[in-house]
Amino acid sequence: MSTIPLSAVLPAGFDPSQVKLHCAVYNGERHPIDVLSNDPEAWKGWNSWRGVKDDFNRQFVFSLAQDRHDPTLWLFGGIWEVTGRRHEPRALSYDIVLRDDLMGPFIQRLWVRLPLAGRNRRRNMESLLDQMTVSSIQEEAFVGDPFPGHDRINHALTEIQAVVAQQRPDWRIALEHMKGVYVIHDQETGEPYVGSAYGDTGIWQRWSYYAATLHGDNIGLKEHLETIGEVAYRERMRFALLEFWSMRTDDGHVLEREAYWKSVLLSRSLGHNKN
Template sequence: MEPIPLSSLLGSAVDPAQCKLHCAVFNGEHYPIDVLSNDPHEWEKWNRWRGPRNDFNRQFIFSLAQDRHDPNLWLFGGVFEVLVRRGTPGEHSYDITLREDMMGPFIRRLFIHLALTGRQVRRAMEGCIDAMTVASILPEPHVGDPFPGHDRINHSLAEIQLIVSQNRPDWRIALENMKGVYVIHDRLTGEPYVGSAYGDTGIWQRWARYAESLHGNNVGLRALVDGRGVDYVRQNLMFALLEFWSMRTEDQHVLDRETYWKGVLLSRSFGHNKN
């Protein structure tokens, strides 16, 4: 099936010759698709930022946020009109306003396919429009990746914090009534920490404590936070489930399996478990 050109969707609402394309990419700390999906004020700031050059020198900014998994997939972030341009680089030097009348219903719903060449992420839109096609249109605004399955979780602490803060129903329902054994590993050093959820505390509640405290009151992880800092643990501590059961499972079975995995992964000798 032939792809649908984005130009056929724009119609007369958007003139590419009046727009600068903003293809927002990972900035070393945050993924733009997360910012767009969860913090409209911060997303506006991403589009107000001026680098060394006056890149947003046209009336409109056609904003896109790169997908986490496919670099050629972009979520539409709205059309902003530039009201004021100040000459200060390295600051939020543009005053902008979101134009809801210009494709407003497609914000956070329209995914666009665009294979960029080169590193420039702010471009004249007419130079890219022929390569831009409609990938999909979501029935509801994008709020993040759906729950991947218990055996496919491999998410950073920053991602877990976001999921918990959103109280994502797909994640919460899948995890809140489950006991389990999990591993938190440092993706830079490989050092693991093995923990468990048992008693009346499901996996969701246990991980919510990490989201709030960063360390879950574990001695080894607390020392890591103190030594390496908040940003380090948010980006580098990765969560995964090793085993999971219903809440009817005996607590002793959970604890026995936790002990087993501590031995297998050597998390006492080479990781963050202190008991």
């Protein structure tokens, strides 16, 4: 099947020579697709930010957020009109207005395929338009990856933080009334930390605390955070469930299984567990 060029869905009379393409990528703290799907004001800020150069020096900004898993896939984040500019670098120096009349229904629904080369993420749109194709147009706006199933969780801390920030109902309902044993491991070193949720604290509440504190008040994780730094820690630490049960499960059983997994994964001697 032949691909559909992005130009086929652009508004009539759309002039790419008046448009800057903003291909937003991970900034070391947040993934743009999380910002677009969860925080409209922050997303506006991403598109009004001026670096050293006056990159958004045209009438419009065509915004895209890079997919977390596929660097050639981008989610459409709207067409913004630049109504004012200031010369201050590294600040929100552009006044912008979202033009809902220009492809508004496609926001968070249109996926664009663009294998972007080079480090420049703010380009003249006409220079890349012939490389941009329609990957898909979804019926519903993208609000984050759906809950994969208890036995298929393998997510970085940044992803857990995004899910918690959005209060994703599919994730929350699946986890908040479950006890369980989980592992948090550094994907570069393989060093594990085994923990558990028991008592009145379900997995959702426990992981929400990690999202807020990064370390969950665990001594070993605190030390690891200090060693590798926050940016690397958010990306490298991954969460998975080892076992999970209903809230009716006896706490003694949960703690017994936690000890078992600490022994199996050598998380005391080779990981971050201190007890």
